Amino acid sequence: MxxxxxxxxxxxxxxxxxxxxxxxxxxxxxxxxxxxxxxxxxxxxxxxxxxxAARRQTSWAQARELAAIAELAGRRAVGGSEDDPRVLTSHESVTDEVAAALTVTGNAAATLVRLAERLAVELPGTREALEAGRIDLAKARVICDVTESLPADAAERLETAALEKAPAQTSGQLRRRITRMARHLAPEAVEERKRDAVRGRRLEVWDNSSGTANLALCDLPLEDAHAVYNKISAAARGLKHEGDARSLGILRVELAPRLLSGAELPDAARALLVEEPGAAEELSAPQVDDDVAVPALAAMVERRLAHVRARVSLDALPVAVRRAAQRIHDELAERRDAVCQGDDEEHGRPGYRPPAALRREVEERHGTCVFPSCNQPSRRCDLDHTISWRPGPTCRCNLAPLCRRHHRLKQSPGWSLFQIWPGLLIWTTPAGAWYIVRPDRT
Ligand SMILES: [Zn+2]
Ligand SMILES: [Zn+2]
Structure with missing residues (x-):
């Protein structure tokens, strides 16, 4: 030359x-x-x-690269076989061609082809600015991204406005400014795009070369993401308030994985995170009458366990459900003492064998074995101590009829049975399901 x-x-x-x-x-x-x-x-x-500063030369080279990709895509699109399901569309095929030629992943190639096509057709001003080195590739991507799926006239106005200030702005400043403008220019399109993105929400993990990994919840609705963040921040402040000297940033990152893994939280944090009232709080003082207490408690159990199911992975579900049932059982301990014990010192009757009157009461409460699908009459069942005798009391809150088979099922791996209130039982299964068994008459 x-x-x-x-x-x-x-x-x-x-x-x-x-x-x-x-x-x-x-x-x-x-x-x-x-x-x-x-x-x-x-x-x-x-x-x-x-x-x-000669990175403008890089911008120029990138503009040429993208123009070449757009030209190639344009050629392949002519006479492509778009309707034949046996072969790739011309767009998919040219993406693979680019991926192989540039040694980039399919995703990276698809992004490049899309950018190339949009710069060639819909964003000529941006293409020229990149080629002239007035903006770099990062800014071109921002303009392409924010104008994506806007109506043509709005995209055009946004591009013009973006390019006025883009050379003097960082890509972050540019993105903030034109995102604001897009919401103003085409609110419905922006809203629709958000709904689309939310449909693709996901949990991602990726490894870093330092031996750490990042964990991210992606494409949550903005308000949900901030609600979670604010909640964790509130819990972290709770810990600080209790005298923890570590920074809020450290406390947040201490709390978040524990929340996600279902580990026990410090009381100060837990108090701030639990929305649901505890099991004991579900019962107002006059509600110790079983007719009122049992339906209220059964509804509470259903709600709390459903809450757990919605928040844990399938792998963690059996353990999480069992723990939640255990927690409900434990939270009600004092109330059970109060309702069973009256003024006595000891909760329950002395000895392992229930007295005849107590036996009759329990058999009347449940006419059959308390496994949900079992019809074995309670007269022909054992009266099982739900928690084995000592520490479990011989009391109406800890006795229930079980046939031989379901007595053995209760001991089998993965199964458990809780009696959270006299006659109100929860079975939890190896798959993390649960069954609530009420007294027959409620
Ligand atoms: Zn009792
Ligand atoms: Zn049974």
Whole structure:
């Protein structure tokens, strides 16, 4: 290529870096940047910055790359076999062609092809600005991203407005400014795009080379993401209030994985996180009457366990459900003492065998074995201590009829049975399901 006179002069000069600022990106600037005689060590600080600013040459090269991709995609689209289900669409096929040629993943290639096509057709101003080095690829991507799925006229106005300030803004400043404008220009389209994105919400984990990993909840609705963040922050402040000297940032990151893994939380944090009233609080003082207490407690159990099921993975579900049932049982301990014990010192009758009157009461309460599908009459069942005798009391709150088979099922791995209130039982299964068994008459 023949060089223009002024370039030839500069390349031939000893101080060939001087006065380079005015060169537009392209072949001329490439010649200048190639240096020739001098190494970077010989340059002044100002000259080094000038070379660094020559990233406009990179922008130019990237614009050329994208133009070539768009040209190729355009050629493949002509006479493509879009309706034949046996083969890829021309768009998919050119994406693979680009992926193989540039050695990038399919996703990266798809993003490039999409960007190339939009710059070629819908965003000519952005393409020109990139080619002229007024903006870099990151800013071109921002403009492409924010105008995506806007109506054509809104996209055009947004592009014009974006390019006015883009050269002097960082890509972050640019994104914030034009995202605001997009909401103003085309509120419905922005809302629709948000709904689309939320449909693709997901939990992602990726490993870092430092031996750590990142965990991210992606594409949650903005208000949900901030609600979770605020809640964790509130719990972290609770801990600080209790005298924890660590920073809020550290406390947040201590709490979040424990919440997600279902580990026990410090009381100060738990108190701030639990929305549901505890089991004991479900019962107001007069509600110790079983007719009122049992339905209220059964509804509470259903709600709390459903709450657990909605929040844990399938793997963690059996353990989480069992723990939640255990917790409900434990929370009600004092109330059971109060309702069974009256003024006695001891809760329950002395000895392992229930007295006849107590036996009759329990058999009347449940006419059959308390396994949900079992019809074995309670007269022919054992009266099982739900919690084995000592520590479990011989009391109406800890006795229930079980046939032989379901007595053995109760001991089998993965199964458990809780009696949270006299006659109100919860079975939990190896799969993390639960069954609530009430007294027959309620
Ligand atoms: Zn009792
Ligand atoms: Zn049974």
């Amino acid at each position: 023949a060089l223009p006179v002024e370039i030839a002069e500069i390349v031939g000069e000893a101080r060939e870096w001087e006065g380079r600022g005015w060169f537009p990106p392209g072949p001329q600037l490439a010649v200048c940047l190639s240096g020739g005689k001098e190494s970077l060590k010989d340059l002044t600080d100002g000259e080094l910055l000038e070379v660094a």
